[in-house]
Amino acid sequence: MTPVAVFNDTSFTDHYGCHAVMSALGRGLRARGMEPAYHWPVARDWRDAVPDVRALGVRALVVNGEGSIHHSETRERARWLAELPELARDLGVPAVLLNASISDLDAATLEKLGGYDLIYVRETQSRAYLVRHGIEAAFAPDLSFDTPAPVHAAPRRGLLVTDSVMKEARRDLRRLARREGGRFVRMIERPSPWRKLVARLRPGAPVPQGATLADAGKAESFAARLAGARLVVTGRFHSVTLALKTRTPVLAAESNTAKISALMTDVFGATGRVIGAAELASPNFAARVQEGAAFDTAEGEALDLYLIDARDRIAAMFDDVARLSGGTGR
Structure with missing residues (x-):
């Protein structure tokens, strides 16, 4: 090697x-x-x-x-x-x-x-x-x-909301989940007390040579949770990518750069699934969430082509x- x-x-x-x-x-x-x-x-x-x-x-x-x-x-x-x-x-x-x-x-x-x-x-x-x-x-x-796409045979159910790197969007996403009866999930796991202690004693220290903390099981488990949802609403780029990978309908607030809009444009040729920060608390957006925002035929075909590509x-x-x-x- x-x-x-x-x-x-x-x-x-x-x-x-x-x-x-x-x-x-x-x-x-x-x-x-x-x-x-x-x-x-x-x-x-x-x-x-x-x-x-x-x-x-x-x-x-x-x-x-x-x-x-x-x-x-x-x-x-x-x-x-x-x-x-x-x-x-x-x-x-x-x-x-x-x-x-x-x-x-x-x-x-x-x-x-x-x-x-x-x-x-x-x-x-x-x-x-x-x-x-x-x-x-x-x-x-x-x-x-x-990431391997999970096999999800059961019907999709419920709303899954993840957080955002942006403070106000994170607050509004949490409120959305509470208001609409959805599950709110943090994209970053809360570190264990041991992990916090190591970080405090050895800030930024690398792991031993040849090692990584990458855990494919955590990624696949999260993808499976997305695959079980009827709709994902998020402010995180990787919640969008994994929702798309599992063909889960997704709506997203932009992050700290235009990367989510850029991704949606690459996939669908448009940014109709990207929402402005002010929209998260609006009645019109709540109605869209309740409807489920399922992919239409053209979106489904575009997504299939993107995933193959x-x-x-x-x-x-x-x-x-x-x-x-x-x-x-x-």
Whole structure:
């Protein structure tokens, strides 16, 4: 197996969607002869990892972009990830950026981002943004679409509401669930007292080399809960992706960037299922929720095509990484 280092491992957040992404990333790499030999967590400067990565002799740096690369003037995390090709050049290995939503970057960050040998973004809007700035990129849907779809034979029942990264939307979504008799689910599990203690004593510490906190079982269990619902209302990008993966009707409030609108446009060609923050408390929206917002025929056909395309594009993305990094391919 060809050893690679994985950066921006979001499974450390214990977020269901991030468990789905990081599990899929590991599966895709290993299926093509690449072994993630080192994981570096989200929200920590990669420069602290240099001695370990150098000692391992990895053959590539693989960066999971997700929603980390935006508003670089105020978010140092975006700048850190754009600068990772510097380490790759120093090690003499390729740097690949996968599964990213990208927007609102300053000129210096864009220039550094152009140092990646391969970039895959998860919405066509992100690709268009990079192309406008002279950076080549390919498109493959979010890795959570690689989560195995649960088999759900029972009739769909009830409303399932998840939270949002936005404070006001999170409050209104919780109120919606209470008002409409729905179940409210947090996307990030509450950490155990032991986990809190470790985080306090060793803030940001990486797990041992070669390890990750990715738990495919948590992702699949959450997907199964979505599959049992009549309707999902959410403010989380990965609640949308997993609802779509399970063909569960979904309505969504936008997140901290336009990534949900971009995803809906890629799938349906429109943003009719994206709701404004002010709509969450409106009587008209309550009526729409009560009706169930089922997919119409055109939406169902568009979703079927998107899911087939997602499978093929994700596979092609990993094939490209293998060709660049010395993996074996499928």
